[in-house]
Amino acid sequence: MLSRLVLCLLILAYTPILHAHKASDSYLTLKTAGERIDGRWDIALRDLDYAIGLDSDDNGEITWGEMRSRRNAVFDYARSHLSITGGNVPCPVQPGDYLIDTHTDGAYSVLTFTAACGAELSNITVNYSLLFDLDPQHRGLLRVEYGQATHTTVLSPTHDSQQIELSDVKPGAAFLQYLKEGVWHIWFGYDHILFLLSLLFPSVLIRLNRSWLPAEGFHPVLIEVIKIVTAFTVAHSLTLSLATLGVIELPSRWVESAIAASVVLAALNNVYPLISKKLWLVAFGFGLIHGLGFANVLKDLGLPKDMLILALLAFNLGVEAGQLAIVSVFLPAAFFLRRSWGYRRLLVDAGSVLIAMVALVWLAERSLNTQLVDWELLFK
Structure with missing residues (x-):
């Protein structure tokens, strides 16, 4: 014993x-309406640099020029670690704007995208694997908005897929959802x-x-x-x-x-x-x-x-x-x-x-x- x-x-x-560096998080927001999904994905520059390299001159600073030159590589890397389906129908992700934003822990690359599922959505399934092969502490903070309702969850190496019903969230379901997230966070x-x-x-x-x-x-x-x-x-x-x-x-x-x-x-x-x-x-x-x-x-x-x-x-x-x-x-x-x-x-x-x-x-x-x-x- x-x-x-x-x-x-x-x-x-x-x-x-x-x-042992600060555990990384990305922020994935999906807004659904009809058969369309509008997405925004905030990924820390330090994580992208660690995964695919952004600092081309190795001077310790990532410039907008370096970011812009790696736009396609960033989108390809991110898209290869995310898939969305509506029902059983794949929803192909199409890249949009490429921006920079600041969070409390540093600079983030902002990837916007759209996904068309071809039919009215009643549920979606998100499969997420960004950085899991490089950093087992990485978490994807997922937020799905539909109508007046919002569903949130944390995606991790042991919880990399999430199916979300696009319906109003009842108080009991919301309570259990946040209760579970509290347990997972401490563990x-x-x-x-x-x-x-x-x-x-x-x-x-x-x-x-x-x-x-x-x-x-x-x-x-x-x-x-x-x-x-x-x-x-x-x-x-x-x-x-x-x-x-x-x-x-x-x-x-x-x-x-x-x-x-x-x-x-x-x-x-x-x-x-x-x-x-x-x-x-x-x-x-x-x-x-x-x-x-x-x-x-x-x-x-x-x-x-x-x-x-x-x-x-x-x-x-x-x-x-x-x-x-x-x-x-x-x-x-x-x-x-x-x-x-x-x-x-x-x-x-x-x-x-x-x-x-x-x-x-x-x-x-x-x-x-x-x-x-x-x-x-x-x-x-």
């Missing part, structure tokens, strides 16, 4: 380190998971005479974990709501860098403890920052104006459900193993150092808005 737990931690840390949010694990590692231990000793009873451990999880929940729910409603707004680059820094500090605190009691205060303080990260994802997904509060509540509950699932798996195993040398040395000490190293790479790459190491090439 110990070896399996260690292996899970190493896999969890190893997966994001292959692409694929490696930085949030590693931060939570860093706080949970010492929850089954007691700090005494500069050493970690096993806690005696499960009840005090459970109370401590409840405090940590509750504090983290309250904090990120607060900033998630305020940021989503537009009360707080900070650049994505600042938020993502601060989240990486929180993981570094939480992990190093296990190795060189400055705070060994009342870790719920740490969870609350850093939870405020993580809530802003959750809000960026939720805003990118898009919120239905007529069901704003419902969608916000569902996404928040989804995040909590995903978080509780992680805790419910980790805590019993950690309590069972707390007396072993392996738990304290391999997981708490070595595991925390490994987490801090991964998060330091995230911090450097997110704050500098660059990729320091070509992990794809290194591990081939």
Whole structure:
């Protein structure tokens, strides 16, 4: 059991380190009317440069001239990773305008296109594979608009196809949709998971005479974990709501860098403890920052104006459900193993150092808005 737990931690840390730069997103919006689809696809310039090369003179800056010269290559690359069908009928994508826009995390190429399906649309199926072969953390944020209704979802390597019924979205369906997106976000949010694990590692231990000793009873451990999880929940729910409603707004680059820094500090605190009691205060303080990260994802997904509060509540509950699932798996195993040398040395000490190293790479790459190491090439 110990070896399996260690292996899970190493896999969890190893997966994001292959692409430790800020996880990329693209924004795909489809507006349907009759048999026609009008599309807009925003793809980060840094991702396109990584995939097909845009900076022809390798000076670290992508000019409009370089972008324009690669227009056909960009459209061909994007179109080869997207297919749309209406019913069972293919909807061929025809390129339109080629523009540049700025998001909170940098410059994006904007590809507009049209697709004619040849018949009145009642449903569409979107198959998406952009960058999945290069960056397993990449996500496509899909927004489909039809009449007064809006459907949103996240496309990923494990969820690369989505069928959408073009009908009014009922409150119950919208609630389940945003609940699911909240669960998926926490499960694929490696930085949030590693931060939570860093706080949970010492929850089954007691700090005494500069050493970690096993806690005696499960009840005090459970109370401590409840405090940590509750504090983290309250904090990120607060900033998630305020940021989503537009009360707080900070650049994505600042938020993502601060989240990486929180993981570094939480992990190093296990190795060189400055705070060994009342870790719920740490969870609350850093939870405020993580809530802003959750809000960026939720805003990118898009919120239905007529069901704003419902969608916000569902996404928040989804995040909590995903978080509780992680805790419910980790805590019993950690309590069972707390007396072993392996738990304290391999997981708490070595595991925390490994987490801090991964998060330091995230911090450097997110704050500098660059990729320091070509992990794809290194591990081939």
